[in-house]
Amino acid sequence: MSRTLGPEAPATPPSEPEHAIDEAGGTTAQHAGLAAVDTTVFDGVRDRAAAVIARYPEPRSALLPLLHLVQHVEGHVSRAGIAFCAEALQITTAEVSAVATFYTMYKREPVGRxxxxxxxxxxxxxxxxxxxxxxxxxxxxxxxxxxxxxxxxxxxxxxxxxxxxxxxxxxxxxxxxxxxxxxxxxxxxxxxxxxxxxxxxxxxxxxxEFRAVELLLAGFFDDPAVGGLDAVAGPSAAEESLRGARLAEERGWTAPPVPDQGDDS
Ligand code: FES
Structure with missing residues (x-):
């Protein structure tokens, strides 16, 4: 999410995103504009993409992890990355762009190490x-x-x-x-x-590193490329965050019951 705070001014003007929403309408992944996009940079992860897609009953449900896989390869979501996702999921490039530009974890410019x-x-x-x-x-x-x-x-x-x-x-x-x-x-x-x-x-x-984490976020937790399962080891909750739950446990406090949705009395 871009916003300007205080006196900060960008060192250089932001460049125009190379994958602005598909003005062609992205009728299908095979439309004429897409044919010109070279997606061979993703050849090395096509098997992984197929594995991601196989996790879901509907291919389009795999879009979020697939975008992370794209960022694992390129460090951002490029025009080629959008075309790759559209092609793999048989959806339009406009649909992929809409998702990729909505979530801030998908980067529109290359991220550093x-x-x-x-x-x-x-x-x-x-x-x-x-x-x-x-x-x-x-x-x-x-x-x-x-x-x-x-x-x-x-x-x-x-x-x-x-x-x-x-x-x-x-x-x-x-x-x-x-x-x-x-x-x-x-x-x-x-x-x-x-x-x-x-x-x-x-x-x-x-x-x-950023690109390795993107492979984790695509769901490849035990991949040697990210250090195996050690890459996700370690306590995630801090003592401060657990204190309230511990106090409630000691004192026998519980959350109020969830109202029965079907009971309108
Ligand atoms: S305001 Fe920074 S973590 Fe919530």
Whole structure:
């Protein structure tokens, strides 16, 4: 989701997305415009695409993981990626574009080796998230939202609430959490990533790289390309997040029963 906060100005004007919504209407995956798109870059994942599609009763239901598979290959959803999905699912490129441009996890420009997402939503912002974002972008040469450092190491983005408000301010690297950050601790993470290191997230799995995580998100959890099952190992819940549930358990508190939907008395 693009938005402008504070005085930030993009270092370079954003380029026109190469896969703006299909103006041809995308009548079928075989329409004339699509025939010109070369999708051979995805030849190495056609078997994986077939495996994704086979998980669902309807091929079109496989679109979300298939878009992650596309990002595993190219680091973003290109025009070729849209054509590949349309072809594989026998739907229109317009339908694929509509989904790919709706969800912020599908990137319209190539992402660097790592994606750094700084939460600048209300609670994190109030506790220092805006300062962290400003410091991170400064450290990376003044780049802006969804832009990539000159060495290709990192892309940064403002993130909406990452559902870790009890651990604010937070940032994620390739969707793994670094909780309770300060400007200094965030810059240590950025410097480590710039040196090619993979700092340990506060919780969750060890860091890999953006494209490897995209293979996980496509549902290939035990693939050697992402480090096998170790890639998804690690505790995902923080002690702070579990405290309420533990307290309720100790005191015997339970949630009120769900009303019977059919009972209108
Ligand atoms: S506001 Fe940052 S995690 Fe909720």
């Amino acid at each position: 790592h994606l750094v997402s700084v939460c600048t939503n209300t609670l994190c912002a109030a506790l220092g998230g805006d300062d962290i974002y400003a410091a991170v972008r400064e450290r990376l040469g003044g780049i802006g939202h969804e832009q990539t450092s000159a060495d290709g190491a990192m892309t940064i983005e403002h993130a909406e609430c990452l559902a870790a408000c009890d651990l604010a301010p937070v940032l994620t690297v390739d969707y793994e959490f670094f909780d309770k950050q300060t400007v200094d601790s965030a810059l240590e993470i950025i410097d480590a990533l710039a040196r090619g290191e993979k700092p340990q997230p506060t919780r969750g799995a060890p860091l890999t």
